[in-house]
Amino acid sequence: MEAKSGFVYRRMPLIAAGIFLGLGLGGFVDGILLHQILQWHHMLSNTKPLTTPSNIDLNMIWDGLFHALDWILTVIGVALLWRAGGRDDVPWSSQTFVGSLLIGAGLFNLVEGLIDHQILGIHHVKSGPNQLAWDVGFLILGGLLVVVGWLVLQNSKGRQELGIRS
Structure with missing residues (x-):
């Protein structure tokens, strides 16, 4: 929080909006890039391989449910940002x-x-040789994004405390 002329600023509403939007948009990047464009996996591709029409249909439904969740997270983020x-x-x-x-x-x-990828094993980033390396890389990327985001937040907090707009 920052106090200026007796006014207290609260960053948490903006942070919450950004996190929800990041969750939704991160899911959309995964679904669009890995599921649809590269076709490396689908939601159930490790347990229901795309070898039969019924498995293809089932994976399509679960991919759609995955995108629906991404959409809901994004809408929540937009609503929080609006508020x-x-x-x-x-x-x-x-x-x-x-x-x-x-x-x-x-x-x-x-x-x-x-x-x-790890607990349920319903799919992997890229199945086949080196699938564990792809899965670990995905986790490392996630960890790096969280750390970089946290560092950016800390820097913005310091800038706000000094009265610098960012």
């Missing part, structure tokens, strides 16, 4: 917002990678 925009006590900062987006996208990779 934050209407508040005078929320400082608008590109650094705070971008840092929050990075944290959200990184959290998406970490949660999805741990649950779907």
Whole structure:
């Protein structure tokens, strides 16, 4: 929080909006790039390989449910951003917002990678030789996004405390 002329600024509404948007957009990048464009995997491709029409249909449905969740997370993020925009006590900062987006996208990779790839094993980033390396790389990318986002947030907090707009 930053106090200026008796006014207290609260960054959390903007941070929450950025994290939800980052989660949703991170899911869309995964779904669009890895599921659709590169076709490296689908939601159930490790347990229901695309070898029969019924398995193809089932994977298509689960990919659609995955995209529906991404859409819901994105809508929540937009609603939170809209609410934050209407508040005078929320400082608008590109650094705070971008840092929050990075944290959200990184959290998406970490949660999805741990649950779907490691715990449930329903799919891998890229099945076949070196699939563990691809899965670990996905987790490392997620961790790096969270760390970089956190560092950007810390930098923006320091800038706000000094009264510098970012």
